Amino acid sequence: MNFKKQLKEGLLTNNPVLSQLLGMCSTMAITTTLFNGIGMGLSVTIILICSNVVISALRKIIPDKIRIAAYIVVIAGFVTMVDLLLKAYVPALSDSLGVFIPLIVVNCIILGRAEAFASKHGVLAAAVDGLTQGIGYTAALVLMCVIRELLGSGTFGKGVLGADGVRILPAQYPALLVILPVGGFLTLGCLIALTQWVNRRLAEKEQEKEAVK
């Protein structure tokens, strides 16, 4: 099944954040609580699916020369919709993500997928690509959030499981540093190193399999 392969690519071998190294601004800036991470991940996933579908449907109409501008307008339209919806229904999330919601417009993941995938494939394939890449992005964000929240404030699920989350480490142990900007760089660096290691392992295993054949 093709979906399974695409899901694996989105989550691991071609993860937008951890392998393609796209959209790092938001990944490092907002991953301080689980609530932020899930909210941002879902918003980007929805926008990614919508913009992929529209761009793929319009791919034969948009002239090649102004395609980037056209893509940006489509993306900006969806971002504005999500921004207004969040302001109306989830104001807490809108406040804590702040300027990073409108900045989804220039998130390289969305423009990158439009250029690399949606402009060359059919509507259905583009929607599936949006979903799997979005899931990969959300997974990377959630992973960052869980690590940073645990080490930085000693809790799990702040904002999702009650306002303060579940306390795991006693209050005197967590290192505040991890939820400050520094922690964002360090955590992402280590996670990318881990992904590279896992991917290399997977590639080596496949080579071994083929050698046996």
Next chain:
Amino acid sequence: MSALLSLFAISLSAILAENFILVKFLGICPFMGVSKKTDTALGMGLAVIFVMALASAATWAVNEFLLVRLGLEYMQTVVFILVIAALVQFVEMFLQKALPALYQALGIYLPLITTNCAVLGVALLNIQNSYTFIEAVIYGVTGGVGFTLAIVLFSSVRERLEDCDCPKAFRGFPLALIAAGLLALSFMGFSGFKVF
């Protein structure tokens, strides 16, 4: 006098305490992408200062005289990104005709700047902080200076990282991120630094 002092405060915080890259996480993509050599980093930095100043002025004016007058503030994101894209295109054409020498130096960085989140970020933050026109332009210029400072400092660190011996998985990008983290740590020393 107090107006001057507030401009000074905005500048200092934009360059150091609230550095766009290392504290606010805006513009990480070019920061990572174009920081392999010091001279390209400097070129990118100068182009960003230029565009951020122009973009601050243009988006402030568009917002004040068009969007607010017509009650269309909710269109900010769409309009701003279009203004920035058009502006970058225009600057590119203007430089090519008028100042070919400068164009040679900055030209290749200009198209990349449209999708630099520091530029859209500065436009949105100007409105969010309800800055006046002068304050917005100063914030744009000094935000760009902060960007340049960070990217130039980082590029000289990175030149040395190239040939260091470290675990295979960390080579290249992850190590660069960790170095950037340490740079961010040193910029934390400026936080809580107030002029008033």
